[in-house]
Amino acid sequence: MPNLHFSNATWRAAMLAAMLAVCTRAQPRATPSITYRDLLDGLKNPSRWLTYSGDYTGRQHSPLTQLTPLNVKGLAPQWTFQTDMPVAGRGFETHSLLLDGVLYVTGINDHAWALDAYTGRPIWHYRRELPPKLTYCCGPVNRGFGILGDRLFKVTLDAHLIALDRRTGAVMFDVPMADYRQGYAATLAPLVVKDKVIVGVAGGEFPTRCFLDAYDATTGERVWRFYTVPAPGEPGSESWPSQDVMTRGGGSIWVTGSYDPELNLIYYGTGNPNPDFYGDDRKGDNLYTDTLLAVDADTGKLKWHYQFTPHDTHDWDSTQVPVLADVTLGGQRRKVVMLANRNGFLYSLDRATGKLLLAKPFSKAATVWAKEIGADGRPVVINESGTADACLGDQRGSTNFMPPSYDPALNLFFVNTRETCAVYVPIKPAPGSIKPGERLMGGALQRYGDPYGAIRALDASTGERKWEFRYTTYSMAGVLSTASGLVFTGDSEGNFIALDSKTGKSLWHYQMGGPIWGAAPTTYMLGGRQWVLAPSGTTLVAFALPGAAQ
Amino acid sequence: MGQRTTVAIALGLAIGLAGSSTHAQNRPASNPRDGDPAAIREGLSIFRARCADCHGLDAKGVRGPDLTRLWESGASEARLFQTIRSGVPGSEMPAAVASDDDIWAVLAYLHTLNATAGTEPLAGNADSGAKIFQAKCAGCHRVHGYGGVLGPDLSLIASRRSRTALARKIRNASSYVAAGYEPVTLVTRDGRRIRGAKKNEDAFSIQIMDTRERIQGYPRAALREVIAEKRSLMPDFVPDTLSDRDLDDLLAYLGTLRAPAVTRR
Numbered sequence: 001m002p003n004l005h006f007s008n009a010t011w012r013a014a015m016l017a018a019m020l021a022v023c024t025r026a027q028p029r030a031t032p033s034i035t036y037r038d039l040l041d042g043l044k045n046p047s048r049w050l051t052y053s054g055d056y057t058g059r060q061h062s063p064l065t066q067l068t069p070l071n072v073k074g075l076a077p078q079w080t081f082q083t084d085m086p087v088a089g090r091g092f093e094t095h096s097l098l099l100d101g102v103l104y105v106t107g108i109n110d111h112a113w114a115l116d117a118y119t120g121r122p123i124w125h126y127r128r129e130l131p132p133k134l135t136y137c138c139g140p141v142n143r144g145f146g147i148l149g150d151r152l153f154k155v156t157l158d159a160h161l162i163a164l165d166r167r168t169g170a171v172m173f174d175v176p177m178a179d180y181r182q183g184y185a186a187t188l189a190p191l192v193v194k195d196k197v198i199v200g201v202a203g204g205e206f207p208t209r210c211f212l213d214a215y216d217a218t219t220g221e222r223v224w225r226f227y228t229v230p231a232p233g234e235p236g237s238e239s240w241p242s243q244d245v246m247t248r249g250g251g252s253i254w255v256t257g258s259y260d261p262e263l264n265l266i267y268y269g270t271g272n273p274n275p276d277f278y279g280d281d282r283k284g285d286n287l288y289t290d291t292l293l294a295v296d297a298d299t300g301k302l303k304w305h306y307q308f309t310p311h312d313t314h315d316w317d318s319t320q321v322p323v324l325a326d327v328t329l330g331g332q333r334r335k336v337v338m339l340a341n342r343n344g345f346l347y348s349l350d351r352a353t354g355k356l357l358l359a360k361p362f363s364k365a366a367t368v369w370a371k372e373i374g375a376d377g378r379p380v381v382i383n384e385s386g387t388a389d390a391c392l393g394d395q396r397g398s399t400n401f402m403p404p405s406y407d408p409a410l411n412l413f414f415v416n417t418r419e420t421c422a423v424y425v426p427i428k429p430a431p432g433s434i435k436p437g438e439r440l441m442g443g444a445l446q447r448y449g450d451p452y453g454a455i456r457a458l459d460a461s462t463g464e465r466k467w468e469f470r471y472t473t474y475s476m477a478g479v480l481s482t483a484s485g486l487v488f489t490g491d492s493e494g495n496f497i498a499l500d501s502k503t504g505k506s507l508w509h510y511q512m513g514g515p516i517w518g519a520a521p522t523t524y525m526l527g528g529r530q531w532v533l534a535p536s537g538t539t540l541v542a543f544a545l546p547g548a549a550q
Numbered sequence: 551m552g553q554r555t556t557v558a559i560a561l562g563l564a565i566g567l568a569g570s571s572t573h574a575q576n577r578p579a580s581n582p583r584d585g586d587p588a589a590i591r592e593g594l595s596i597f598r599a600r601c602a603d604c605h606g607l608d609a610k611g612v613r614g615p616d617l618t619r620l621w622e623s624g625a626s627e628a629r630l631f632q633t634i635r636s637g638v639p640g641s642e643m644p645a646a647v648a649s650d651d652d653i654w655a656v657l658a659y660l661h662t663l664n665a666t667a668g669t670e671p672l673a674g675n676a677d678s679g680a681k682i683f684q685a686k687c688a689g690c691h692r693v694h695g696y697g698g699v700l701g702p703d704l705s706l707i708a709s710r711r712s713r714t715a716l717a718r719k720i721r722n723a724s725s726y727v728a729a730g731y732e733p734v735t736l737v738t739r740d741g742r743r744i745r746g747a748k749k750n751e752d753a754f755s756i757q758i759m760d761t762r763e764r765i766q767g768y769p770r771a772a773l774r775e776v777i778a779e780k781r782s783l784m785p786d787f788v789p790d791t792l793s794d795r796d797l798d799d800l801l802a803y804l805g806t807l808r809a810p811a812v813t814r815r
Contacts (some may be wrong), residue, residue: 029762029764030762030763030764031763100764100766101766101767102766102767114765116750116755116757116766116767118755118767118769119752119754119755119757121750121751121752121755121757121767122750122757123749123750123759123765123767124749124765129636160814165699167699167759167765168759170692170699170811171811171812172695172812173812174812174813174814174815175815176815
């Protein structure tokens with residue numbers, strides 16, 4: 001076969017010539033390629049949403065102010081995008097990226113689309129040919145793209161990382177992260193830092209050893225890997241009883257982390273140890289499960305770690321979005337990373353050192369489990385498994401992977417909270433039942449009472465609750481706040497809701513027809529109007545004020 | 551619902567699933583109807599009704615690939631069956647709902663066409679053709695990661711189009727335009743003209759990739775006119791701009807393009 005290894009310069013020159021041939025009049029400008037500088041700028045350009053949380057801080061907070069507590073009641077749907085792939089109970093968990101009037105959307109079963117952001121009409125559609133017998137634990141979902149240059153990055157249910165051409169949806173590289181047949185899957189939205197694509201794998205419900213990876217955005221080659229369960233002899237290995245247990249220790253990473261460019265540290269929460277509920281065979285703290293990792297973005301070396309739930313037997317993954325902010329604590333301004341954990345405590349840590357600065361329960365269930373977080377940073381556990389009279393929060397936790405938001409002007413942290421009641425019943429795995437690719441929970445739950453949920457506004461300096469808005473059942477919706485004093489979220493009954501961020505008063509709601517689950521809304525300016533995009537079931541709905549400036 | 555009923559339904563589902571799985575696993579590796587005159591007749595009939603719109607009455611490819619060189623390219627019959635059964639991700643090829651027998655019949659018919667294929671001339675120098683491609687085609691067409699995206703990716707073109715069809719397309723670019731690449735000119739209310747390839751449209755909006763490779767949607771209300779162009783965005787390479795010899799070289803090069811743009815590692 002002849003050598004057709006054109007250089008980029010060669011084909012760009014050819015392309016320019018071709019463009020000149022077909023351009024008869026002045027054409028609109030080309031869409032800019034996204035740079036690391038653009039990603040650092042976060043939401044400064046109001047017509048872009050370029051990373052999972054909008055920017056590297058994980059705040060899910062928009063500076064936009066066209067929509068206000070006074071006019072939000074006029075918000076109306078502009079279009080609905082609907083897939084033809086119903087999956088019971090699980091649908092869009094994606095945060096769509098927006099660039100130059102086009103939304104880039106990932107969906108269930110590794111479908112993806114480019115949509116005209118003004119109309120919701122598809123421009124291209126990507127579909128992956130997936131192998132049979134996938135081993136994802138909790139629905140064939142995906143949480144979004146990362147972007148750099150003209151490439152979109154996405155992980156897949158069979159634990160690959162792929163790059164798509166932003167203009168066509170064509171695959172540019174396709175690399176395996178792990179063997180899906182062993183119990184690995186991937187669902188998170190990649191985080192692009194400099195020239196690297198940061199991703200992790202799910203699989204904590206299977207006997208796996210999970211990791212955080214960085215890949216070269218151009219070649220797809222792996223640059224570094226940090227195993228969330230150490231190898232024998234490595235720091236942290238002393239928290240496991242044996243090598244055999246460590247090789248199937250779990251510690252999945254399935255929610256996008258945050259990044260501090262000044263410290264060059266990325267922050268990711270890790271999942272539960274395996275088996276989820278049975279801990280007698282894995283005595284010890286089981287590092288680095290249920291842990292916040294601070295990792296050097298260039299090398300993958302661990303700078304510090306903080307474990308929220310040592311030796312977890314509740315499936316309380318700590319895969320919540322870490323939120324970076326400057327907060328006054330004890331009268332002193334501190335650079336912190338905050339995380340509202342599945343165990344029911346809001347934590348604030350010095351993000352340079354990992355020193356615990358604040359830990360305050362935000363759910364009733366948390367106070368049944370632990371009296372407090374002690375001075376040594378460990379929970380003072382008073383009830384490990386729960387009883388019918390003193391039950392714990394269930395395995396989905398006091399909150400979960402749905403992103404919270406943080407409003408720096410109000411210093412309020414908004415988190416959807418679950419108040420549930422369960423007793424944990426560990427069951428020793430039968431001899432020979434621990435096999436690669438076989439789901440292994442090691443127990444079950446007995447539930448009591450009527451669970452409910454509420455979005456709660458917490459003072460980031462004290463952890464005190466300022467207000468709550470209650471739902472009839474618990475919500476798994478993410479949260480978006482805006483600088484104009486709005487909080488957008490949703491519930492499991494399908495209501496998409498706008499609240500006053502100072503008071504929690506309900507200002508507007510719209511019935512979406514399906515639960516709002518896992519993802520947060522996003523907002524951006526388009527054609528002079530502020531839009532809000534919300535996923536629900538297998539639909540995306542875009543809202544704006546009718547009649548605003550075009 | 552009583553417990554017994556639930557168990558019965560669950561068992562029925564389990565048997566149904568197991569049955570279909572066993573059926574898939576037992577599917578023959580080669581066509582059990584190959585060479586059967588009745589199957590070939592059935593296959594011809596089904597092909598004309600269900601496949602010819604995209605693949606052409608002669609199966610040499612229109613919107614869909616040339617199907618007359620499948621066996622020559624080394625495709626297995628089991629793989630061809632699976633492609634028809636599951637469709638092709640990222641393309642217009644849908645998953646078939648036909649019976650296994652019908653799919654084997656279509657393959658039996660296609661095999662008869664493939665037996666007489668392979669008679670096309672193989673003139674031309676592929677190395678020289680690669681240089682011509684680089685100079686004249688790569689601005690709009692991509693091969694294995696290099697080139698423009700305004701036109702279709704040609705990494706696999708040799709397994710999708712016959713040499714004859716490619717020659718016709720190069721000499722007369724507007725003889726056929728692939729779906730998703732239809733040329734269109736949008737005239738805005740202030741008189742700007744935006745030329746590109748149509749990606750989607752409805753009564754109220756149109757989505758295109760313009761000649762700068764910008765994908766974008768436009769509300770029809772903001773446009774004075776939407777002109778469906780008759781001429782392809784691709785120029786005609788007539789003998790004055792591409793000699794017969796250069797065409798042979800280019801076709802020889804295109805004939806080598808059989809590898810997917812990206813290999814799943």
